[in-house]
Amino acid sequence: MNAFPRSSKAASVVRYSEANVPTEYGTFRVVVYREDLGARNGFHDHVAVVKGDVRGDDVLVRVHSECMTGEVLHSMKCDCREQLDLGLRRIAEEGRGAVFYLRQEGRGIGLGDKIRAYALQERGVDTVDANRMLGLPDDSRRYDVAAFMCADLGIRSVVLLTNNPLKVQALRAEGVPVARRVSAFVEPNEHNRGYLIAKTRRMGHHLDIAALVAGDHVGPIEPMMTETADGEPIAPDGDTKVRPLR
Ligand SMILES: Nc1nc2c(ncn2[C@@H]2O[C@H](COP(=O)(O)OP(=O)(O)OP(=O)(O)O)[C@@H](O)[C@H]2O)c(=O)[nH]1
Numbered sequence: 001m002n003a004f005p006r007s008s009k010a011a012s013v014v015r016y017s018e019a020n021v022p023t024e025y026g027t028f029r030v031v032v033y034r035e036d037l038g039a040r041n042g043f044h045d046h047v048a049v050v051k052g053d054v055r056g057d058d059v060l061v062r063v064h065s066e067c068m069t070g071e072v073l074h075s076m077k078c079d080c081r082e083q084l085d086l087g088l089r090r091i092a093e094e095g096r097g098a099v100f101y102l103r104q105e106g107r108g109i110g111l112g113d114k115i116r117a118y119a120l121q122e123r124g125v126d127t128v129d130a131n132r133m134l135g136l137p138d139d140s141r142r143y144d145v146a147a148f149m150c151a152d153l154g155i156r157s158v159v160l161l162t163n164n165p166l167k168v169q170a171l172r173a174e175g176v177p178v179a180r181r182v183s184a185f186v187e188p189n190e191h192n193r194g195y196l197i198a199k200t201r202r203m204g205h206h207l208d209i210a211a212l213v214a215g216d217h218v219g220p221i222e223p224m225m226t227e228t229a230d231g232e233p234i235a236p237d238g239d240t241k242v243r244p245l246r
């Protein structure tokens, strides 16, 4: 049995229900993990969207945080919906992997405060400073539930689809072996370019900052990069299991 998660909060998570769900990317096993938030706060239903037999090593995983505006309203202020689609599509292509859909809207501050932050962003404040002006953390997300899901599903190590180095670190801190990172790059649009620049400059996201700032087409160079467990970039053909993004 896997040793992770390390955080004690995951003690309040149970595998609650599961069923097959057909999607436009094929059929996935949808497994709901219910997190008990205590008598006053109810619960969160987090979801593992699973393809194939994920027991073992080097499983392609997208750990995704809820974004109601992007995913439901098709807001163009962020890249969340396209990244969720990318995750499902890539995992369907691999025939094996999982998207963990975590209910931590707005990098953990919730929808109400994310929209307060958006109101500040309308006045020119970037995504990080908007949270700070509200007295809220830059990013208060937790990854213990993702670690719990990995252990429960028999995932021993992951190939993580993300641009966010903190996500890699946070998962490792929870004891999840991240074998390497694969870029979750999606093409920017006129509304989310500033947001992507802020995430790159201020949160260290692995994106092509020069092209973003210049307003150029952001090409597929960076998405073809992968990293070793130590964060060293390796050539895309260094590992044939994960194909470069298109
Ligand atoms: N507070 C705040 N949250 C935002 C803003 N824009 C998007 N979000 C939230 O940011 C989160 C993005 O989650 P992810 O796509 O999983 O992760 P990420 O940190 O962007 O890293 P990637 O794995 O590279 O996508 C979601 O919870 C969104 O609701 C914003 O301007 N302010």
Ligand SMILES: [Zn+2]
Pocket (backbone or CB within 6 Å): 067, 069, 070, 071, 078, 079, 080, 081
């Ligand atoms: Zn979003």
